Amino acid sequence: xxxxxxxxxxxxxxxxxxxxxxxxxxxxxxxxxxxxxxxxxxxxxxxxxxxxxxxxxxxxxxxxxxxxxxxxxxxxxxxxxxxxxxxxxxxxxxxxxxxxxxxxxxxxxxxxxxxxxxxxxxxxxxxxxxxxxxxxxxxxxxxxxxxxxxxxxxxxxxxxxxxxxxxxxxxxxxxxxxxxxxxxxxxxxxxxxxxxxxxxxxxxxxxxxxxxxxxxxxxxxxxxxxxxxxxxxxxxxxxxxxxxxxxxxxxxxxxxxxxxxxxxxxxxxxxxxxxxxxxxxxxxxxxxxxxxxxxxxxxxxxxxxxxxxxxxxxxxxxxxxxxxxxxxxxxxxxxxxxxxxxxxxxxxxxxxxxxxxxxxxxxxxxxxxxxxxxxxxxxxxxxxxxxxxxxxxxxxxxxxxxxxxxxxxxxxxxxxxxxxxxxxxxxxxxxxxxxxxxxxxxxxxxxxxxxxxxxx
Amino acid sequence: xxxxxxxxxxxxxxxxxxxxxxxxxxxxxxxxxxxxxxxxxxxxxxxxxxxxxxxxxxxxxxxxxxxxxxxxxxxxxxxxxxxxxxxxxxxxxxxxxxxxxxxxxxxxxxxxxxxxxxxxxxxxxxxxxxxxxxxxxxxxxxxxxxxxxxxxxxxxxxxxxxxxxxxxxxxxxxxxxxxxxxxxxxxxxxxxxxxxxxxxxxxxxxxxxxxxxxxxxxxxxxxxxxxxxxxxxxxxxxxxxxx
Numbered sequence: 031x032x033x034x035x036x037x038x039x040x041x042x043x044x045x046x047x048x049x050x051x052x053x054x055x056x057x058x059x060x061x062x063x064x065x066x067x068x069x070x071x072x073x074x075x076x077x078x079x080x081x082x083x084x085x086x087x088x089x090x091x092x093x094x095x096x097x098x099x100x101x102x103x104x105x106x107x108x109x110x111x112x113x114x115x116x117x118x119x120x121x122x123x124x125x126x127x128x129x130x131x132x133x134x135x136x137x138x139x140x141x142x143x144x145x146x147x148x149x150x151x152x153x154x155x156x157x158x159x160x161x162x163x164x165x166x167x168x169x170x171x172x173x174x175x176x177x178x179x180x181x182x183x184x185x186x187x188x189x190x191x192x193x194x195x196x197x198x199x200x201x202x203x204x205x206x207x208x209x210x211x212x213x214x215x216x217x218x219x220x221x222x223x224x225x226x227x228x229x230x231x232x233x234x235x236x237x238x239x240x241x242x243x244x245x246x247x248x249x250x251x252x253x254x255x256x257x258x259x260x261x262x263x264x265x266x267x268x269x270x271x272x273x274x275x276x277x278x279x280x281x282x283x284x285x286x287x288x289x290x291x292x293x294x295x296x297x298x299x300x301x302x303x304x305x306x307x308x309x310x311x312x313x314x315x316x317x318x319x320x321x322x323x324x325x326x327x328x329x330x331x332x333x334x335x336x337x338x339x340x341x342x343x344x345x346x347x348x349x350x351x352x353x354x355x356x357x358x359x360x361x362x363x364x365x366x367x368x369x370x371x372x373x374x375x376x377x378x379x380x381x382x383x384x385x386x387x388x389x390x391x392x393x394x395x396x397x398x399x400x401x402x403x404x405x406x407x408x409x410x411x412x413x414x415x416x417x418x419x420x421x422x423x424x425x426x427x428x429x430x431x432x433x434x435x436x437x438x439x440x441x442x443x444x445x446x447x448x449x450x451x452x453x454x455x456x457x458x459x460x461x462x463x464x465x466x467x468x469x470x471x472x473x474x475x476x477x478x479x480x481x482x483x484x485x486x
Numbered sequence: 487x488x489x490x491x492x493x494x495x496x497x498x499x500x501x502x503x504x505x506x507x508x509x510x511x512x513x514x515x516x517x518x519x520x521x522x523x524x525x526x527x528x529x530x531x532x533x534x535x536x537x538x539x540x541x542x543x544x545x546x547x548x549x550x551x552x553x554x555x556x557x558x559x560x561x562x563x564x565x566x567x568x569x570x571x572x573x574x575x576x577x578x579x580x581x582x583x584x585x586x587x588x589x590x591x592x593x594x595x596x597x598x599x600x601x602x603x604x605x606x607x608x609x610x611x612x613x614x615x616x617x618x619x620x621x622x623x624x625x626x627x628x629x630x631x632x633x634x635x636x637x638x639x640x641x642x643x644x645x646x647x648x649x650x651x652x653x654x655x656x657x658x659x660x661x662x663x664x665x666x667x668x669x670x671x672x673x674x675x676x677x678x679x680x681x682x683x684x685x686x687x688x689x690x691x692x693x694x695x696x697x698x699x700x701x702x703x704x705x706x707x708x709x710x711x712x713x714x715x716x717x718x719x720x721x722x723x724x725x726x727x728x729x
């Protein structure tokens with residue numbers, strides 16, 4: 031019999047006892063729905079956890095330090111490439127490493143902050159534009175820097191309270207930072223061409239620059255745009271106890287003297303500005319290891335937390351498995367329903383099977399017919415079930431988010447139905463339905479036509 | 487009679503076990519039926535005539551002996567070959583009509599062609615034509631239960647012949663019909679036999695029916711062939727309408 035004839039006959043047979051077959055199909059639908067709902071909960075939670083971890087910046091950040099800087103116990107696994115300073119060339123090079131999303135030099139400096147008649151001696155830290163997405167800024171008052179070079183500042187909330195009893199009143203106001211500016215430019219220091227003008231003086235200046243730099247006190251007024259409750263962490267160098275945050279590019283433009291400038295100056299091989307450490311953000315937690323290895327080979331010392339997502343993945347695989355097993359229970363019951371329905375159908379249609387065989391149906395035709403009925407029920411049940419599972423997920427998502435909003439928390443997606451789960455659930459429903467059709471189908475095929483025709 | 491018989495049985499036996507008893511439904515029957523013959527299998531109930539018919543139809547297999555149809559040994563055929571044989575070589579008509587109640591007449595008549603994998607367009611045309619030939623063109627969309635017994639039997643004959651078999655097997659085709667309708671059906675079967683050169687095997691327990699329509703009457707008793715009589719060609723028209 032041709033395939034479309036089989037399906038056509040199967041469909042009309044199913045329509046004949048529409049109530050029983052719909053009940054069976056609904057059973058499958060409920061089974062598939064529970065499976066889809068459980069698995070999409072697992073997947074949704076996993077993605078949520080992953081997202082959180084990624085946003086925390088802890089697991090996709092590599093801290094890069096110069097290798098000759100002795101900070102704590104020495105490591106023995108260091109490669110033999112020569113040690114290099116963490117200068118702008120190094121930054122440019124690291125940026126080209128695969129999967130590196132952002133390279134931020136660690137820039138912190140001491141400054142005196144003044145607001146009105148109050149002044150405090152504090153630590154200022156520079157933040158890259160990407161810090162905007164960090165969790166620490168989720169509930170911030172005000173907003174993030176408007177541009178990478180904006181003359182704006184974000185205050186830590188305790189510090190803001192020290193400046194003004196009502197911290198919110200600080201938004202839009204200016205505070206003044208008094209800081210140390212590094213005189214001279216690293217570019218002229220490394221350049222061989224002396225400046226135009228007086229030769230003799232030029233050489234003196236050149237010498238002065240080559241062996242050091244001048245330091246001058248400067249002031250800068252910065253507009254307060256935000257106040258943050260939590261301190262944003264960048265890697266592990268830490269922004270520990272920084273009170274004021276300013277954009278990285280602004281810091282560079284201001285030519286602030288950094289701690290590393292002092293360190294580099296005392297070297298014999300002083301070549302200009304270098305940084306204490308770099309935070310390298312990798313685009314995916316799983317790519318941290320290869321990127322870290324590549325940076326190590328370039329002659330730097332690196333540090334990162336182990337890929338926590340790997341153990342997270344293992345945990346979620348187990349969770350998904352358990353959710354899957356619970357979800358499958360309903361489906362297993364539904365499959366027994368298919369077997370039951372089809373076995374009943376054989377009893378009912380015994381005579382019909384006999385007739386079909388008498389007028390030329392082969393065993394294979396009868397078998398295919400029952401198989402197709404199981405398959406059609408599986409497909410319909412699967413389609414309804416996936417829709418149902420998706421709807422349940424949506425409903426719970428919406429419900430939870432309404433609750434979260436009322437609790438003043440940010441909405442989250444707990445429930446995720448990826449397209450592959452839809453396809454897999456449908457395929458699974460059809461395959462297991464066909465599987466449960468095997469026994470009834472072969473029983474129907476084996477029916478003795480003479481007996482079946484005698485049956486009333 | 488033509489040289490090669492259409493049906494040839496040699497010492498065919500079919501035995502059942504019922505509890506401890508061995509039932510010899512067909513107990514060593516040998517016979518030859520020529521192509522194009524109209525043969526009646528006459529016998530009381532339990533004489534083995536239906537079992538013999540099922541063996542010829544390929545619905546059942548003999549316990550021993552050989553059953554050859556059109557030169558092919560049925561006992562040696564696989565299940566699939568037997569199905570193909572039933573599909574293309576045999577048309578069956580039953581006492582209980584055996585139309586599928588959930589299908590319309592058209593669908594019922596189309597069904598054997600589905601198994602024979604006839605294309606949809608041709609299938610519909612042939613089914614329509616077959617129903618027209620039995621005078622049911624106005625009833626094609628009706629379900630069997632909406633029709634009289636005679637109409638149902640006519641539809642079942644249309645179904646039996648739609649795959650153009652060479653062998654028509656009728657198992658008490660008039661058993662569920664009143665005598666007038668039965669006669670109509672028998673007349674139609676004879677018409678088919680005469681027009682299409684079909685070999686017809688009629689199972690019946692009514693001797694007058696057998697005598698009137700068949701060219702040859704085989705009488706069975708207790709699973710054995712007890713009589714083989716050729717009916718004179720002139721007998722049938724004379725007796726018409728006397729039942």
